[in-house]
Amino acid sequence: MDKFTLLTHTYQQTKMSAALGEWRVRGLRGATTVSHNSPQAIAEAVDELLNALEVNNPLDPAEIVSVTFSATPDLDAIFPAAVARRRPGWEQVPLLDVQQMQVNSSLKCCIRVLIHFNTPIPQNALRPIYLHGAAQLRPDLAIFS
Template sequence: MKVLAIRGATTAESNNKEEILKESAILVKTIIEKNSLDKDDIISMCFTMTKDLDAVYPSVSVREILNICDIPMLNYEEKYIEGSLCNCIRVMMHINSDKPKSEIKHVYLNKAKDLRKDLLN
């Protein structure tokens, strides 16, 4: 087995706790489903959010909504770049896998779909 990283991003409609939790959970759940992951395959997750989202940490959704409580997670503020996408939640999930990198499915949802079209499968 080797360690691989899966990227993903989504957007929230507003800086609202319920909205951030909902969209974060959908993002992580979609990554798990599209990559046929078992929860034990996940090593860690790093989240970033743009500075306009500060109502709740996205990792809370993984613990409370998806009931994944034994994975280390960190939350950061995304560096602001003029003209960049607002209300954006990003994740990098590290996994153990026998798959080649070419089989990893990165997930971009909502307005984040335009961020990395080259990574979409």
């Protein structure tokens, strides 16, 4: 079998396996805004966002590969990952916090999340969640405002 035929065969098998529900790592996005910079306000926003992601997606903490939170520079009262770590089943999930880059006239008081997890669900069936002021980031995907 030549290289082109092998690559074509591999691609077709991958495409067919995905259609049959083969487990893959998928990325799930979400974002929210916080009313003010306090541990309580940030914790409430992170919990609300993660609750909405779990209710609207087949998200099992045992299948999570990693979670990255980013926060705008005006939010520094608590790490979003510290809030997530308190959730049942999230004790062993690899979590990371980063600071969102500063861009002129960008959304303030915003927390974003990217969850990588194993699932047989296709990427286009996942439901990203954009809450409160963050709905303006992706109005095409926002299901809450």
